[in-house]
Structures are given as structure tokens and as C-alpha cells.
Amino acid sequence: LVHLDDVSALTPESARALWLSHEASTHSLSQQLTESLRLILAPTLATKLRGDFRTGKRLNLKRIIPYIASSYKRDKIWLRRSLPSKRSYQVMIALDDSKSMAESGASNLALKTLTLVARSMAMLEVGEVAVTGFGDTINVAHDFDKPFTSEAGVRVFEQFGFDQQKTDVRGLVHKSLDLFAEARRKGSSSAGEDLWQLMLIVSDGICDSHADIQRLVRRAQEERVMIVFVIIDSSAGAPAAASAPANGSEGVAEAEKEKKGIMDLQSVEISPEGKVVRWKYMERFPFRYFLVVRDVRELPGVLSGALRQWFGEVVGSV
């Protein structure tokens, strides 16, 4: 019994057609997200005074005493206004290429999300954008050091088939931290400590090895890589109704019987003796920052709102 691959990677022609169609349909949403992100990122791009130099704009008071104590030898006592770096951010979009994405009907919305976010980041000119695909294996679909053009988008689409037989999120985070470390080394000459690294995982959210993932998420935090998990929840609600109220009538309840979203998904642990423990899957989701997207139109608002809050947290903690 061989499982036939009825879904294979997109052909170059269909990849191009799909990319162009998603690019067109999400164009105004991309602009909306770009504008919101510009507002969020603008203050952090502003110039700062920093030391330590032999000449400069303003004295660094902390250096004065050591300067005198060293008989005026340690003379790097000046602050300079550093130039804002254009390469201050590295954003990786990791797209779930596993079969569950196709089965749940999340793949198309996921590709749209990828298009929207990648185009926004490119328009923003915040820095570098990379795209990885994950499932059984981890694939770098687009490298940090290449510009993310429309042509690059087409190349990326060609590498997704949503037919991988596993969802190795643990492997993804592990590999991505290495990729981020490498990208940081390469970009360090211009950006230095002000380099911000953000990883957006776009997935249906179903993954195993939660304990290991939690450890990796902590490591990411230590390495100042922010991970935001964007859950594509195509299983919940009808696609046409973007914001149906939850307190629906009998009819709605009936319609939703078949379609339960990720927030209702239950995880079960059964001991060999048959002791059953059940809990809501999302209550123990291993990622600290996640958002649930059911319609691509929600994305600019939800994502920028979340990033504003989380960037704020990070800035506040430094």
C-alpha cells in the first residue's frame, strides 16, 4: 500500500500564477501592514548617541573618572551620533509544509499570509527577509542575504507542496536559531547589537515535542530572537463570515458542530491502564507569543497589534 503523492510541489507556471494572484489580492493589506510596522519600528530606528570615541558630539560622563585616573590615557570619552542602520532587522518566515496543512485546507491561506508578510517587510526595507519551509525536513527557501523580490516570491512558492509526512517544529526552531546566529555574524559589522531578529512561524499549529520546544523557545529568548507563532485556523467557521459573533443562534451552533477551530481542539493523554486526561490543546501551547488568523484580512491588524506590544516588551526589558 503506497500512498500516492497527489499533491506535489507547484510547477513553475502555477507557482508564478499563484504568487501573482496572491500578491495582487493582498496588495492593499500589505501596504496597511507596512504602514503600521513603520510606525512601530520608526522609534527604534532613530539615531542614538553611543560611545566610545576619541572625538565626538558629547562627553560620556561615565568615562571621565577612569580618564583622569588613567592619567588621561583612556581617552575614548566621547559619544557620537551613530547612523541609523538600514539592516537593523532580520525577519524569517517559516512556513509549515506538512500534509496537515493541505488536509485542513490551511495551505492557501498560509501562502497568502506568507505573501502579505514578505511583501510588507520588503516594502518596509527594514532589512533582510528569509523564508524557510518545514515538515519532515527543514528547507531554506529564501536566504537572508538575497533581496525579496516578486521573482524571489515565485521561487519560494515552487518549493512548497504541503505533502511532508511530519511537522518537525522542534527541528525548525533548532535549525533557525543556528541560521539566525550565522546571519547575525554576517550582519554584525553594520548593525551590531541593535540587530533585531524576528521569526514568524506560519502553521496550523499542530506539533509534538512540546517540552523540547519550550526549552528552545527559552533559548531563543536568551539569544534575543523573537518568535511569533501565526496559527492559520482554516477549520473554524465559514470562510465568508469574517467576524461572526460567538454567541450565535441554534443554527450557527449546528453549523459549527462539524467545524471546530484550534481553540476548541482537545489533547488527550491516556495511560496504559486507561486513565484519561483531557485538556484544551492551546492551553499548553509551547510558544509564548501566538495569534490565530482565520482570514487574511485580519492579519495586518492582528499582527501589527501583537508586534507593537511585544516589541514594546523587549525594548522595555533591555
Add this chain to the structure above:
Amino acid sequence: MDSKPEVKVPVRLSTRDPSIQLEQEPGPLLVQTTLRRPQLSALVNSLLRPDDKPIPFDILINGQFLRTTIDEFLTNNGISAETTLDVEYTRALIPPLNVTSF
């Protein structure tokens, strides 16, 4: 880091027997792939009649009786844990093996 990864698979429970229908459709449930029939039977009991004496159920996945672990079933049938499984339960017709030793 290298603890054995526990794989879970989404299952959707159903039955054709109106007398053992679940009152509330629980939606897909994520279960360990190491489970066998008795544990899945216990799961159905916990949803159907949590306070009563459990009754044994037979389990069918995609129309086939489950005689192995879910994991082995998936491997033997070329299915991955990425697919939501249709799990049907019926009242067990044959008494479970190894129950009587006298």
C-alpha cells in the same frame, strides 16, 4: 533534548449505534500513537459515561478493526500522523482476550 518524541495524531470519533452516540461532538482529539484498542475504548467511555462502569468497545480506523498500536496501524497502511483519522467505535462483540483464566 533527545528524549523520544511523542507523536500525536488527530482522531474524530463516531459510531453508527444510536444508543452509544456522544451527546456532545468533541471535535478532533489529539491522541498518542502508542495507544491500542483498550485505551481508545477507555477514552470513549470517559466521554460517553464517565461515572458508570465502562463497557468494552471495539475500534475501527478507516473501516478496519484496530488490532495493533495506532502507530503500527499507520505504518502498515501507509498513513501519516498528519491525517485526521476516522475512528469508529462499536460495542465489542467478542469478550476481550485474557480476561478469564479459570
